[in-house]
Amino acid sequence: MALLEVKDLQVYYGVIQALKGISFEVNEGEIVTLIGANGAGKTTTMQSIIGLIPSNHGTVIFDGQDITKVPCHKLVHAGLTQVPEGRRIFQELTVYENLLMGGFSQKDQSILKQDIEKIYERFPRLAERKNQIAGTLSGGEQQMLAIGRAMMSRPKLLLLDEPSMGLSPLLVDQVFEIIKQLRDDGTTILLVEQNAGKSLAISDRAYVLELGEIVLSGTGAELAASEEVKKAYLGG
Amino acid sequence: MEIIETLISGLSSGGTYAMIALGYTMVYGIAKMLNFAHGDIIMVGGYAIYTTMIATKNPILGLGVAIIFCMLLGISVEKIAYKPLRGASPLAVLITAIGVSYLLQSTAQMIFGTAPKMVIVAEMGNMEIGALKIPYYIIVTLVCSAIVMVALTLFVKKTKTGRAMVAVSEDRGAAQLMGINVNRIIMITFAIGSALAALAGFFMLMKAPSLTNTLGAMPGIKAFTAAVIGGIGSIPGAMIGGLLLGIVEAVTSKSAAIAPYTDAIEFLILIIILLVRPTGILGKVRREKV
Ligand SMILES: Nc1ncnc2c1ncn2[C@@H]1O[C@H](COP(=O)(O)OP(=O)(O)OP(=O)(O)O)[C@@H](O)[C@H]1O
Ligand SMILES: [Mg+2]
Numbered sequence: 001m002a003l004l005e006v007k008d009l010q011v012y013y014g015v016i017q018a019l020k021g022i023s024f025e026v027n028e029g030e031i032v033t034l035i036g037a038n039g040a041g042k043t044t045t046m047q048s049i050i051g052l053i054p055s056n057h058g059t060v061i062f063d064g065q066d067i068t069k070v071p072c073h074k075l076v077h078a079g080l081t082q083v084p085e086g087r088r089i090f091q092e093l094t095v096y097e098n099l100l101m102g103g104f105s106q107k108d109q110s111i112l113k114q115d116i117e118k119i120y121e122r123f124p125r126l127a128e129r130k131n132q133i134a135g136t137l138s139g140g141e142q143q144m145l146a147i148g149r150a151m152m153s154r155p156k157l158l159l160l161d162e163p164s165m166g167l168s169p170l171l172v173d174q175v176f177e178i179i180k181q182l183r184d185d186g187t188t189i190l191l192v193e194q195n196a197g198k199s200l201a202i203s204d205r206a207y208v209l210e211l212g213e214i215v216l217s218g219t220g221a222e223l224a225a226s227e228e229v230k231k232a233y234l235g236g
Numbered sequence: 237m238e239i240i241e242t243l244i245s246g247l248s249s250g251g252t253y254a255m256i257a258l259g260y261t262m263v264y265g266i267a268k269m270l271n272f273a274h275g276d277i278i279m280v281g282g283y284a285i286y287t288t289m290i291a292t293k294n295p296i297l298g299l300g301v302a303i304i305f306c307m308l309l310g311i312s313v314e315k316i317a318y319k320p321l322r323g324a325s326p327l328a329v330l331i332t333a334i335g336v337s338y339l340l341q342s343t344a345q346m347i348f349g350t351a352p353k354m355v356i357v358a359e360m361g362n363m364e365i366g367a368l369k370i371p372y373y374i375i376v377t378l379v380c381s382a383i384v385m386v387a388l389t390l391f392v393k394k395t396k397t398g399r400a401m402v403a404v405s406e407d408r409g410a411a412q413l414m415g416i417n418v419n420r421i422i423m424i425t426f427a428i429g430s431a432l433a434a435l436a437g438f439f440m441l442m443k444a445p446s447l448t449n450t451l452g453a454m455p456g457i458k459a460f461t462a463a464v465i466g467g468i469g470s471i472p473g474a475m476i477g478g479l480l481l482g483i484v485e486a487v488t489s490k491s492a493a494i495a496p497y498t499d500a501i502e503f504l505i506l507i508i509i510l511l512v513r514p515t516g517i518l519g520k521v522r523r524e525k526v
Contacts, residue, residue: 052409076415088410090403092520101403104396105415153415 003028003157003188009058011048018044020212031189033199035233036209042192043085046161050075050082076105079156083163087146091135095126098134098145102152119148140171147178157188164195176202196233200224237367242486248374250482251381255436256459257474259429265405265469266425269318269329273336274433275456281306281434282447283344286355295357302434310430311423344449353447373442385475392471397424461506467519476517
């Protein structure tokens with residue numbers, strides 16, 4: 001059984017239909033990527049899975065439970081979380097406080113402390129800057145913080161919306177490396193990316209989204225080799 | 237000596253303004269709305285004190301009842317009138333708040349009539365230190381509001397709920413992703429704001445014992461001004477704005493020639509500060525990151 005199952009999801013913004021009934025699934029232990037051009041509906045998909053945008057039709061099943069109408073703040077407890085597009089860390093709080101917010105659902109203080117230490121181990125840069133106001137971090141550090149903050153809730157499935165956006169090539173490689181590590185450590189990943197080459201390379205499976213519809217799907221390698229994908233997303 | 241007396245009295249009435257301004261600023265920061273009915277919560281608190289004192293003659297019990305009643309009222313107003321309008325245009329919410337304000341004032345008038353009620357919360361004399369002579373109510377107000385401001389600051393900085401309030405005010409969606417129940421945080425915000433309004437009502441009755449259904453109207457507007465001067469949405473800003481207005485008021489009221497223009501001077505200060513710093517003293521210019 002799939003960990004996440006999206007069935008015929010439709011979302012309207014007013015009269016404009018942003019998602020025209022998309023269906024896909026993510027199995028436990030996979031990295032699954034949605035690629036697509038600007039405005040294809042990737043962020044809309046991510047936000048409506050997690051309940052930040054209401055869907056108009058369709059169902060979302062997570063871990064065997066229908067979460068279509070479950071409010072966003074309850075999904076963290078179920079093991080689903082998201083690094084949103086643009087990171088959206090809490091700029092006025094310190095690095096440490098951001099991580100605390102990430103562990104908001106964790107009632108056990110000692111586990112909370114341990115988890116923060118684990119994040120510091122994974123991202124030593126954050127440990128060095130734990131008392132810095134997060135708004136003053138560099139873009140790369142903010143992305144690490146956004147990922148670290150999301151990991152604080154110990155998600156089964158992590159949704160990542162364009163984690164490489166705005167980062168230098170070196171940092172982009174680092175982010176993809178982190179995503180692979182997270183998966184190897186047991187977190188299932190649903191990734192949205194514009195960087196089709198790098199994301200397909202680490203993906204078990206992928207879907208291509210165009211104007212609110214899934215037009216192609218396959219393993220990462222299959223899509224990376226497909227003529228259509230090459231032409232549209234890999235610049236050749 | 238007179239300068240010190242004036243300053244202390246200014247800080248004291250500033251403390252009252254700060255109590256009210258905090259309600260405006262927290263609700264604005266967290267629920268993103270201007271609650272123009274906030275001033276009327278003060279008035280409701282006043283009548284709660286009055287009613288309790290008729291029954292028991294105990295002003296402290298009166299304050300306790302007022303705080304609890306106002307908290308419940310604030311929460312109910314939010315649930316019934318504002319919550320259904322989440323996501324509606326700010327203008328619709330504003331008009332609703334003005335409607336709630338009239339509703340509260342009219343209801344109070346229906347129950348208690350138009351004649352002012354005398355509410356003597358306590359007969360207090362003056363405190364004399366050397367040549368200083370300061371009425372006790374001023375000291376009580378000053379000390380209590382200082383304690384409340386420190387407590388609130390610690391609450392916001394050090395507690396989980398307080399940090400959740402900061403998170404919600406900065407980015408409601410991201411806060412939800414953390415597992416924060418935004419509705420619950422908004423409810424808590426209204427409860428705190430309303431409790432502070434009840435406290436402000438108590439301070440006002442200590443100063444001047446006359447109670448009518450418009451008790452909260454002018455202080456409400458003044459405190460809103462204070463919140464904007466300090467930077468609406470900012471908790472320390474509301475404190476600074478409130479204290480500033482209190483001091484200005486105390487100073488201008490010293491001169492018979494200037495005293496009639498006190499309100500005008502305060503609003504002039506608002507205009508000047510907004511011209512120099514449109515976000516208010518501590519208001520943040522939001523950096524839009526793409
Ligand atoms: N709040 C909104 N109101 C109206 N239309 C919206 C809204 N948000 C998104 N849209 C529209 O829905 C479509 C899909 O947007 P979405 O943000 O999901 O795209 P995306 O694939 O994430 O794009 P990008 O790669 O640029 O982030 C776009 O046409 C967009 O203009
Ligand atoms: Mg997007």
